[in-house]
Amino acid sequence: MFIKQLYTNCLSEAAYYIEDNGEAAIIDPLRDIERYLELAAVRKARIKYIFETHFHADFVSGHLDLGQATGAPIVYGPGTKTKFPVLVAKDGETFSVGNLKIEVLHTPGHTLESTCYLLKDPSGQDHCVFTGDTLFVGDVGRPDLAQKGAELTTYDLAGMLYESIHKKLFPLADGVIVYPAHGPGSSCGKNLGPGTYSSIGEEKQANYAMKAVSKEDFINQVTDGITAPPSYFPVNARINKEGYDSLDTVLEKGLRELSADEFMQSAKEDAIILDTRHADTFMKGFVPGSISIGLEGRFAEWAGSLLPFGKPLLLVTEKGKEKESIVRLARVGFEKFSGHLSGGFEAWQDSGHPIDLIIDVDADELMMDMPHDPNLVVVDVRRETEFADGHLKGAVNIPLQEMTDPGSIANIEDQHNLYLHCAGGYRSVIAASLLKREGIHNLRNINGGWAKIKEQEKAEIVKENSVLN
Secondary structure: OEEEEEEEHHHOEEEEEEEEOOEEEEEOOEOOOHHHHHHHHHOOOEEEEEEOOOOOOOOOEOHHHHHHHHOOOEEEOOOOOOOOOOEEOOOOOEEEEOOEEEEEEEOOOOOOOOEEEEEEOOOOOEEEEEEEOOEEOOEEEOOOOOOOOOOOOHHHHHHHHHHHHHHHHOOOOOOOEEEEOEOOOOOOEOOOOOOOOEEHHHHHHHOOOOOOOOHHHHHHHHHOOOOOOOOOHHHHHHHHHHOOOOHHHHHHHHOOEEOHHHHHHHHOOOOEEEEOOOHHHHHOOEOOOOEEOOOOOOHHHHHHHHOOOOOOEEEEOOOOOHHHHHHHHHOOOOOOEEEEEOOHHHHHHHOOOOOEOOEEEOHHHHHHHHHHOOOEEEEEOOOHHHHHOOEEOOOEEOOHHHOOOHHHHOOOOOOOEEEEEOOOOHHHHHHHHHHHHOOOOOEEEEOOHHHHHOOOOOOOEEOOHHHHO
């Protein structure tokens, strides 16, 4: 018996490779399937099944491409309806992988088709359970993602989730390993714990939702304080349900090389220029109108949250990072690409085309400027809860995820001198690029963000307890 968790940090996503006696199964594969094929080839195993725990909303699954490459059927839980062939399993049905048995546990709540897969070892003992987005380390799946037309409320789904957990997972032995689909940082739950696996016993002891004293208590705890899901979640869920172009087709479009002149012409055709270079590099010079989302951060999540899916993308990347940029965008559903700038930003510079940049300042310089500039406005782009936990007195909070809403920047006036910051610098550079794209150029980025600002002796820091509570 061989089990391997294949974790992708930037999406906080866990896929799983299960193998025994030359047969393998993949659970919740990402769209780029090479790692699964390579692992099976190295271990001389045949991929027999592809199991999906539900219609994922935070990434596009690799189920279709993997099924095409291997001939393995795609298995979903009860009630699943798709526009492509799948094997819809019954609750309690078992599948064999070598000498292992995988039992289907239908666990609606996060979504209606949500299903866990209980793996029994060759001796028939329960060994581990792949819980998808039903149960995480320290949390459970959010119950507010009912599919359109389902006519279910968040309250209804939370009640289903309680029943699923208590009827299907609670009876399992404490030693059964819990392998969830996500780890810390994922938006599929409220506040996932730091680990990427656990056990039934540990979750009974530590998971706030599993410790709920009643169904009503569970519903109240799970639904309290849920923030709005990222805007791209419905797009990804639909793609996973209806199908998509192969990754090879997407790569062919994205890897098209464009000269500086061709790039400029394509940009005039209502395309979005996305620069995936490191934020520090971007600030020193970029193609005017570019949006900065660096590969070094939670790249795919921010791209999905901030960029339109209906417009083609033009990429500016570090040399050699073209394919990585496209693959990571495809993971969250981007398929429209016009190509990338051949030779990168250096080629744009060498061509003589105009460039733009972002001025940065240190936190101590901000402290010196604040008392003497009546038009200075500090814009804090952190989340509302981060802002509430401590911010500069007088700062304006415009969370990055809201910055594409025209109303969020409606009160910014021409005379304002904007000083932007986030926690450390990644999000504020994205925000600065978005503002510049809207024609707002009188801005500066604060080096080191809040981490450096709060170290300043002259910083007047306040909290918003009402938001924290």
